[in-house]
Structure formats: C-alpha cells, structure tokens
Amino acid sequence: MENIRIELHRLQSKIKGKILLPEDKDFDSARATWDVATDHRPALIVLAANAKDVIETIKFAGEVGQKVTVISTGHGPTRPASGGIMLRLSGMDAVRIDKEARTAYVEAGAKWSKVLEMAAVYGLAPLMGSSSDVGAVGYTLGGGLGWLARKYGLSLDNVNYFDIVTSDAELKRAERDSCDDLFWALSGAGSAFGVVVSMEIRLVPENIVYAGNLVYGHEDAKMLLDKYIEWTEELPDEMSSAMVLANFPDLPIVPEPLRGKSVAMVRGCFAGNIEDGERIVNKLREWREPILDMWSKIPFSMADTISNDPKEPIPVSVTNVTIDELNEKAKAALLKMTYRDEGYSPILFTEIYHMGGSIASSDRSESVFAVRDAKYVVKIMGLVLGDGSRDFFSAAVTGLKDELKDELNSEVYPNFLEGLEKFNHPGRLYPVDTLEKLGRIKVRFDPDNMFENGLEIGPVQ
Structure with missing residues (x-):
C-alpha cells in the first residue's frame, strides 16, 4: 500500500489536476455520470486539467498495468x-x-452550450x-446526428x-486531409483508441431557424405516422425532422401540458428561408389541427427548446434500430x-429520425x-428505476x-446505444470488413x- 501511495504522489507531482481515492470526500461525485443507472467503481480518479495531465496519467497507467476509463462530460453511455x-x-x-x-477549437470537457454561445456571436453554429x-x-466521436444534419x-x-493521446502516452494529431487511418477510426469509433483531448470543427452560417413541435394526442398517432412518412418524401435537405411517440411521466421536469400524457409529435428544424419552412409545416397543420403548436422562428442558440431534453441526471436506458421502409408491419410494431x-408502458x-x-x-x-x-x-x-423496469x-x-x-438493418447508431449492448456487440455498429480494419488499427495504437x-474492438494482426 505504501508503494502505491508513493507512486500516486509521484504522479500528482507531475500533473496540474487532482487525484481522488475512494476515501476522499469528492470521490463519489466525481465518479457519477449523467445516467445514474451506471455505477462506476474505479480504484482512483484523475481530474485532468490539460493535455499534459492526460499524457502523464496514461504513462502512469502503462507503468503500473492499469486500465483507463475515460469520462469527458459524463453524458455518453458507457460500460461501468x-x-x-x-x-x-x-x-x-x-x-x-x-x-x-x-472553425472552433474544442477541448474534450467542453459542452456544446459553450461552443453554441461563442459561435452565435458571429452568426455561426456548431452541428450539435x-x-x-x-x-x-x-x-462527435459517435457520429453526431443533429438538427442541421440533412443540410450539413x-x-x-x-x-x-x-x-489524441494513445496508449504509448504520445500526443498525436489525426487530420482529415492526411488520409489518416487513425482519423478514419476516430470518426465513429473514437473511444477505443485513446483519449481525444481536443478537436477542430467547422462551423456553419446559421443564426435564425424555423423549428419546434406539433403535438397530437396518441389516438392520432397511426394516422400521423402515415402522414409523416408521406411528408418526408418531399422534404428539402434544409429540413431535419423526427416523429416522436411519447409517454410523458407525471414528473415536475415535464411541462404541465404534457405531464402524464401519451402523445405523438412531429419535431424538427428548417435551416432556410423562414417562409418556406412555415409553408412546409403548414402541410401538417392543414391535415389536422394539433393540440399544441410549438413551431416558430427562433435563434439556433435556442435549439435546446426543440427536444427539451432533461439536463438533470435521470436513470434511463437507450437503444436504437435502423430501417429503410416503415411498412404497415413496422408501423404497427412501433405503435404497439x-x-x-x-x-x-416501459x-x-x-x-423516428x-x-x-x-x-x-x-x-x-x-x-x-x-x-x-x-x-x-x-x-x-425508457425510464429505469431498478432492475425490474430495465428488464x-x-x-x-x-x-x-x-x-x-426481416425489416431492420444490420447496423445501428453508436450514440443511441448504451452499456453492454454497445460494447459487446460491435458487429451491430460496423460491417465485418470495417471491424477487421479497426482491429488492425487497434493493434497499432492500443495493443x-x-x-x-471504449468500444469492444478486438485487435487483428
């Protein structure tokens, strides 16, 4: 035990950040993530202050033979x-x-809110x-499907x-323009190859958008789903949208008009001429008057109001499927x-994006x-308040x-998977030839x- 403490003291002397052990008062709060259903039990926590701290921590981990779990902001679902x-x-x-x-230079612990606020000053927006x-x-490492995706x-x-800092404790820059295998791998499977400490992204010239929700009762869901499929066939790329089948819990975090109700919604964001966006949404309004109409002209800096995702930690379980045709069988199964x-309902x-x-x-x-x-x-x-509700x-x-x-595609979207489903089944994320190439890159950077x-990418010699 004394040798371990000496080694930790040595690491602390080399970093600007802080080391926490289980007996420290801030340890439990530091190990907690947004998904409170995930219970992390590390032996120690390093609160990194800069890239040098990451390098020294990875070097230390290699010397003492320890695995490393990377938590950026705590929102990404990960294996405990x-x-x-x-x-x-x-x-x-x-x-x-x-x-x-x-462009924006963004460090690994920055949330989109900071990028959004700073970019908006110049009439620019990130693809959050x-x-x-x-x-x-x-x-971004998991893909990044957002409200401007169909346009940009x-x-x-x-x-x-x-x-990125790889397992050899070296800081490397993986660039798009260099035809770099590491850049390719990070762009969709990043957590398996090291610690991404920062990135540079391109911003887009979007300031004002037409966005929001049309809310209908769940009794209209079947007809709305039919209408939504028809509606999307003619959408320009400026419109990114989704249809939502929802059972809102009777909780204070839910807006009063929706609290405890089952509804169907069409939500989205039109990044183009506002009048054109309004005309497109009017095609749904003319079909049937919604019980709530929340579409309006807004600054993109208010994009959070489209989905109104909760900011407070909650116990949830998330998964996804991909499909090319919402036929009668698929629609009935989703509604059921x-x-x-x-x-x-769980x-x-x-x-449906x-x-x-x-x-x-x-x-x-x-x-x-x-x-x-x-x-x-x-x-x-789903909301999971215990093992029973998760099951x-x-x-x-x-x-x-x-x-x-027989209707679903083989691959799914990484950012909408969690825990063991995500990490134990990479074959659901990538085709076989892609997995083999990822395995060869894994050998080079994290043998x-x-x-x-990170993702369960098996090394391939």
Missing part, C-alpha cells in the same frame, strides 16, 4: 468501470472561435445534437482534426411497443460511421426486434487494450 483509473476530462473545457475560418448540455467531443452532414463530417393496450420515447440529405451524400471513405444509407434511425428510450424495457425492445427481424471500456 470496475477498478482501474477513471480519467475525467470535464476540467478541460476551453473553446476558441476563429470567425474568419469559421438535441441538447447543448452534452459534451461536444464525445458526441453529421458533426464528425465537419471535423478538421482530433488531438410504445402504447401498450393496457397497463404501464417506453418513454420512440423517436428522418435521415438522408447530406448525411447520405458525405464521403464514406473519411469515417467509420456505418448507417449513412438508412432512411430512418429509431431511438427508443421490462429490454423485453419490450427485444420483442420489437424479433417481430421486425494491450488499455481503453477496454
């Missing part, structure tokens, strides 16, 4: 750490905007997702470079899973992201997958699997 070192990057949150180049409370780097592509499609005929939201546009047209050789050609990504989320949710999702096994709580 059991022993080893937890490396927290939330203290590394610098953001710098280059208004002339329309449904919540600005999420870490920008972690979100995924977040990872707009990265210029990643700075979400709105049970009787009793409590599903909070079934959110319309893909296409620049998502599908981006250069596939530049990233590992595997679901560009899917027409729809269906995100399924209930899992059974509902398994039933859907079994029923639609001893130091980052085992």
Whole structure:
C-alpha cells in the first residue's frame, strides 16, 4: 500500500489536476455520470486539467498495468468501470472561435452550450445534437446526428482534426486531409483508441431557424405516422425532422401540458428561408389541427427548446434500430411497443429520425460511421428505476426486434446505444470488413487494450 501511495504522489507531482481515492470526500461525485443507472467503481480518479495531465496519467497507467476509463462530460453511455483509473476530462473545457475560418477549437470537457454561445456571436453554429448540455467531443466521436444534419452532414463530417493521446502516452494529431487511418477510426469509433483531448470543427452560417413541435394526442398517432412518412418524401435537405411517440411521466421536469400524457409529435428544424419552412409545416397543420403548436422562428442558440431534453441526471436506458421502409408491419410494431393496450408502458420515447440529405451524400471513405444509407434511425428510450423496469424495457425492445427481424438493418447508431449492448456487440455498429480494419488499427495504437471500456474492438494482426 505504501508503494502505491508513493507512486500516486509521484504522479500528482507531475500533473496540474487532482487525484481522488475512494476515501476522499469528492470521490463519489466525481465518479457519477449523467445516467445514474451506471455505477462506476474505479480504484482512483484523475481530474485532468490539460493535455499534459492526460499524457502523464496514461504513462502512469502503462507503468503500473492499469486500465483507463475515460469520462469527458459524463453524458455518453458507457460500460461501468470496475477498478482501474477513471480519467475525467470535464476540467478541460476551453473553446476558441476563429470567425474568419469559421472553425472552433474544442477541448474534450467542453459542452456544446459553450461552443453554441461563442459561435452565435458571429452568426455561426456548431452541428450539435438535441441538447447543448452534452459534451461536444464525445458526441462527435459517435457520429453526431443533429438538427442541421440533412443540410450539413453529421458533426464528425465537419471535423478538421482530433488531438489524441494513445496508449504509448504520445500526443498525436489525426487530420482529415492526411488520409489518416487513425482519423478514419476516430470518426465513429473514437473511444477505443485513446483519449481525444481536443478537436477542430467547422462551423456553419446559421443564426435564425424555423423549428419546434406539433403535438397530437396518441389516438392520432397511426394516422400521423402515415402522414409523416408521406411528408418526408418531399422534404428539402434544409429540413431535419423526427416523429416522436411519447409517454410523458407525471414528473415536475415535464411541462404541465404534457405531464402524464401519451402523445405523438412531429419535431424538427428548417435551416432556410423562414417562409418556406412555415409553408412546409403548414402541410401538417392543414391535415389536422394539433393540440399544441410549438413551431416558430427562433435563434439556433435556442435549439435546446426543440427536444427539451432533461439536463438533470435521470436513470434511463437507450437503444436504437435502423430501417429503410416503415411498412404497415413496422408501423404497427412501433405503435404497439410504445402504447401498450393496457397497463404501464416501459417506453418513454420512440423517436423516428428522418435521415438522408447530406448525411447520405458525405464521403464514406473519411469515417467509420456505418448507417449513412438508412432512411430512418429509431431511438427508443425508457425510464429505469431498478432492475425490474430495465428488464421490462429490454423485453419490450427485444420483442420489437424479433417481430421486425426481416425489416431492420444490420447496423445501428453508436450514440443511441448504451452499456453492454454497445460494447459487446460491435458487429451491430460496423460491417465485418470495417471491424477487421479497426482491429488492425487497434493493434497499432492500443495493443494491450488499455481503453477496454471504449468500444469492444478486438485487435487483428
């Protein structure tokens, strides 16, 4: 024990950040993440202050033979750490905007809210997702499907470079323009190869958008789903949208008009002429008057209001499927899973994201992201207050997958998967040839699997 403390003292003398042990008062708060259902139990935590801290921590981990679990902001669903070192990057949150180049330098602990606020000053916007409370780097490494995606592509499609510390404790820059295998691997499978400490992204010239929700009662869900599919067939790339089948819990975090209710919604963001966006949404309004109409002209800096994702930690379970045709069988299965005929539903939201546009047209050789050609990504989320409710949710999702096994695509979207489902089944994320290439890159940059709580990428010689 004394030798361990001497080694830790040596590490502390080399870093600006702080080392926490289980007996320290801040240890429990430092190991907690946004998904309170994930219980991390590391042997120690390093609160990194800069890239040098990350380098020294990785060097130390290699010397003492410890695995490393990387937590950027704590929002990404990850396999629970059991022993080893937890490396927290939330203290590394610098953001710098280059208004002339329309780029942003973003450290690993920065949330989209900081990038959004700083970019908005210049009439620019990042390609963030449904919540600005999420870490920008972690979100981007998994793909980055957001409200501007059909017009501009995924977040990872707009990265210029990643700075990463690999298991040899070396800081490397992986650049898009260099045809770099490491850049390719990080763009969709980043957590398996090291610690991404920063990135440079391109910003887009979006300031004012037309965005929001049309809310209908769940009794209209079947007809709305039919109408939504028809509506998306004619959408320009400026419109990114989703249809949501929802069971809102009776909790204070839910807005009063929706609290405790089952509804169907069409939400989205039109990044173009406001009058054109209004005309497009009017096609749904004319079909049937919604019980709530929340579409309006807003600054993109208010994009959080589209989904109104909770910012406070909650226990949730998340998964997804991808599908190219929402035929009658698929529509019926989604409705049945979400709105049970009787009793409590384990599903909070079934959110059907319309893909296409620049998502599908981006250069596939530049990233590992595997679901560009899917027409729809269906995100399924449940509230899990214990093992029983998690099992209930899992059974509902398994039933859907079994029923639609001939309709669903093989690959799914990494950012909408969690825990063991994500880490133990990389074959659901990437085709076989992609997995083999990732395995060869794994051998080069993390041969001893130091980052085992990243994606489960097996080394291939």
